[in-house]
Amino acid sequence: MNPSIFHKKWIVVTTISAPTDDIKSLARIPGWNVLVIGDSKTPANWKSVNCTFLSLVDQRKLPLKSVQHIPTGSYARKAIGYLYAIAQGADFIYETDDDNITTDGLATFNLQQQVYGLLFAGTKLFNPYNHFGQPSMWPRGYPIDKIGHLSESDYLVDSVQTPYIQHGLVNGDPDMDAIFRLTRKLTKSRMNVRFDSVAPPVVLPQGVLSPFNSQNTLFLYDAFWAMVIPVTIKFHACDIWRGYWAQRLLWEIGGSLGFNPPNAHQIRNSHSYFNDAKEERALYFQISSLIDFLYSWTCPATSNFFQCVVTLSADMVDHGYWQVDDLNMIKAWLFDLQTIGYVEPKRQPFVRKPSNPKASPIPALFHASEQSYPPIHISMPPSVSRWRQVLGITSFCATTTYQISKTGLSTTRFPNILLIIVFNFPIYDNIPYLQLMYGVHFNHILYCGNDRNSFSKSSKAFRQPVSFIEVDVFRGYYAYRCLTTAMKMNYGVDGYMMIGDDTLLNTWHLPSFPVNKIWYTERSKLYRNKADGWHWWQTQFGSVVFNKAWQELQNMTHHEHRVKSTVENFMNIVKYNTGSHLGLFHAPSDILYIPCSYANNTIFFMDVFSKHNVFLELVIPTVIAGLEHQENIFTLKGQYLWYDGKRNQIPQLFKADDVYLHPVKLSIIKTTLKNFFCETFFPLALFGEKKNALNK
Template sequence: DKWIVVTSLSSPTSDIYYLANITGWKLLVLGEEKTSNWSNVNCHFLSYNDRENELFTIKTLLPKGSYSRKTLGYLYAIVNGAQVIYATDDNYRPTDNLTNFNLETMEFGMRYSGQNLFNAYSHFGQSSIWPKGFPLEKISDQKSLNYHVGKFTTPSIQQSLVNGDPDVDSIFRLTRKMKSEHMNVLFDSVAPPVIVPSGVLSPFSSQNTLFLYDAFWALVLPISTSFKGSDIWKNYWAQRLLWEIGGNVGFYPPNGIRKRNTESHIEDAKYESAFYSRTSKLIEFLQNWRCNVELKFFKCVVKLSEQMYLNKFWTKQDVHVVKVWLKDLNHFGYIEPSRAPYVFPTTSNTTSEHLIRVVYKPTEQKQSQMQASKSILQSKWDQVLGITSFCNLTRYQITTKSLASKTYPNILLIIVFNFPIYDNIPYLQLMYGVKFSHIVYCGNSLEAYLKSSKKLRFSVSFLEVDVHRGYFFEKCLSVAMKMNHKVKGYLLIGDDTLLNSWNIPSLPLDKLWFHQHELLLRDKSSGWHWWNKEMGNTVFNKTWEYLLQQSLTDPSKEQIINSYMTRLEKATGSNLGLYHGASDIVYIPIRFKSQAIYLFDVFSKHKVFMEISIPSVVFGLDDKANIVNLAGQYLWYDGKREHVPELFRADQIFLHPVKL
């Protein structure tokens, strides 16, 4: 029930054969009038004169040679049982076998919380680039860094970005690209996907884009506007209509590289002139348009299409195409989405969802030709200059080898503050920014962070999480995981944990890392004083009973819970066993993400102290023999904290605490 739809003017390319062999997907190639007939065991080929086309009323409205004829391919896939449709071109090859997209009903993720417009290219690390169809007069506007993390309905339309030569307009190509060279734009492949909420618009084409069943109506293509712009404006139209069914658009990290032939950008600019002059008016019109709450969804689709014509964004023929398209969909059994009328935001209807406020600063990527970015703070040399300035009383030698040291782009570093001492962020960024390209800071107060951030020369990512004076670090770890960075693992440290990052290459990224741990028994008292506190024995036992009950009543959690309890019993040697231990540093590989999120959330809900919850979760995720014991030191209240310089060891992973 998963279909790939492309059009082709020629014999099958190597990219077509690649698409045909993606496991679990059916490929439909729609031929044009001059396309030779061909066949492939893994492919449906629909020729220009194929009689199956005659079943579709809309065929008579689609001009020969028009890109809008791809509508026939979409309809063919729908008639043949498609539940998911991936739209792309015959010259593009996704390198991930389409695993980048999300087909689940709900997902943890990050949702933009700015207003009106969203630039997906900026989110993925190219702040000076704009997608085709983005209003030129809005390019230099201040970009919001405000997001929410939570559990959301999976976006009905999902676009994965492409590296190399993405969809940009001819103004960009004329001013930012060397004429004789191919573009080589690189987006951040680690950045988290983002959901664009109702009320916000973002331009995108239908190339390398996934449509879920409830968005199939949005696959229709207008016939009057030029190929250069029709798809973009149509998708603006589709986004506004998604708001009426509670749907959203989502953008995902790049999943391949596109190269294009050199084209006449001057000619393109002429074709795109309507883009430059009228897109802002289209956006304003769409954001102000309303559909009567009593109308069903397809009536809203028709009403908006008619208004697009009356406001001269579409022609009367486009409206007719939409009406016939909807009739074809109804005739062949497509189920019209249920209406959930969009409520325009006011000060009295702000969201009541349980969401985490986030400031997300994209990691700036290498710029394309003829560009220079002033916002790339984390170059090696900038870092060296910062450190030498800060440590100006110390003598040391900078070698070529030290400048070429290893970095960790596949680890998300999470730094948690017990208390809102956010003025220390510049020093932490100075120490770790050169090694870790993706860092998030976490603490109790976003307002306190924003106040401190006014003193910074740069922005960072920040999660507002109540860690209750440092008792619940695992809450930050769970929220950071829910952002969905495409990393190999998550490394959490306290803001007063000194991390010797040069030793990390010796550690396996597919294994759990932890330090010391001690055995506790659920039915026994302990000399460890935290076990007898309100965050200890009593709440842990309540958590355990909750997990047992969930394993019996929630089939979706049964395997996670049973596996967890079995491994923890094996590790401790007792069905009453658990662990406690200092937890100011821990690493969770990506393969344990879903289990860790669930378990940490349960322990957080019951307010279990992190020095119980973190080690007890870690040793319930994998066999004890597979867990890496981190070399490091915790300095307690026995006088050692006064002798940090003497106790520091460069060959260890960490030292705690080191107060800045």
């Protein structure tokens, strides 16, 4: 080992080629040290800037038992590199191949302690390709007898531990088995698969398995023991076997596997997929049996964790999944880990019946933005999602005078925003109309409200699946809980826009708005120590509970509370914006936008107010007033129609240059408002304000 090289973050690859552009690209990622493991075919003079290279000669000099168990020409030689990196002080190890191109400098991976996330709530088996928008595809190692089973879309939004193993999906030619390639692509063509890059990362709970490979995977320190690759399994299956074995053992230390949106691109050369199929035979005919075995396997209660590792490995030999040489490799690997100072994780015996969580998780139904699937024997690509939305509008407006054509559709680039639509009451039959109104521009729409059973009944009639979170909004009084829950899901967006289901959003304005600023409406001041004529200040959702929440925040500024500076800064900005240390705001809150850069503080402060059941028209404007100075907030222009008869005059009062109009009740969209939507709103949404004005 080389004591002069001490680094926390390592990238480990094997290669038989001269330095590739992909390896050179990895070496340019700040903060990461690249370790290249040579083999018998690797050029003896291999050298590249910012890379450490271990030739076969170098490897044999290392004081490691594992070296004796790994033959040359074996993919398992990566294990030598892992041990080398661990000995040099690694906390994170990223494994990949020399033909993978990272597209984000590994920034998608989570190196920090995670607080919230999306937890899969289905049973036993998870298909990550479905989660990220390719429901007709499956990764190498997914049991082929389960491909035709209906994928589950049940999730929980909950506090989660950062996954010990994180796998990033790969665009271009991702990892799929030979059966897929033989039946779903032209032999000499290159695939160009795209996954949904905005879909939130997902964590698999204990009790759920999924295949993952060694081509784009990050391991945290507590999972370094899982990086070893069996030496007798064929090249096309060894990392998959390793992955299933590792997941079952993760359950014994309270660890988890997570999947991230695509953060790499791969190009593969065409070759004999039929030969690949022969190599992958075990994946086709043994995986389901292996999965059943892992589900039923138990580790003796008296065993420590490394004893569990050996026991499972030995049991896999006894059941014919591994060979004795693999077990010997595992024993040598564990010996080397302990010799170089790796700390064995503490065992937390897996219990099949999960304990009750500290806080109730929020149920969610998630569907990614479905991506174009890889075609075969057709020259035209499938219709893109946007045009399918346009066709839906065309169908809805078929009986009106306005007809829509593909020619002239606005090509303005739309911001990468998650639209959150809140239902004060569970009138979910209106969701298809909201999809018509906003689905053309928003690839990701999240619906939120009470009563998942009502949603499930309504959704049976939907033409396309939608994402939904069940949140206690109580008549809309706590609608901000929808916003914070959406933020906790960690979508890969620039920001979060929340509107009520009866808020008409004029989408054609949004591309010109600054996505790095908060967008909100006009506000009115209140004072914590004074009565006020505003109705809601006097109710059980007003002054009393607001002041309790504020007191809780003030208590955090005492002593050395971990969030002291955050809360003090928040209160100082509120004071600046209101002109008083007793000031706060109230305002109608049926539309707002928060950039993702404010998400953590938004979650923190809104959760404090949520705990005390404070009314949304106090919480939202006051939290915004503590996030940013007033002069940096972008004001939204629009209309609120009160109970003076104007609510029945939507077509007459609508203004194309406003951003919003509230309320617009969609219960009459098929009758009274159909002509308004088909002849005014939809043309503006599709063609833009200027185009529509010229056509009048």
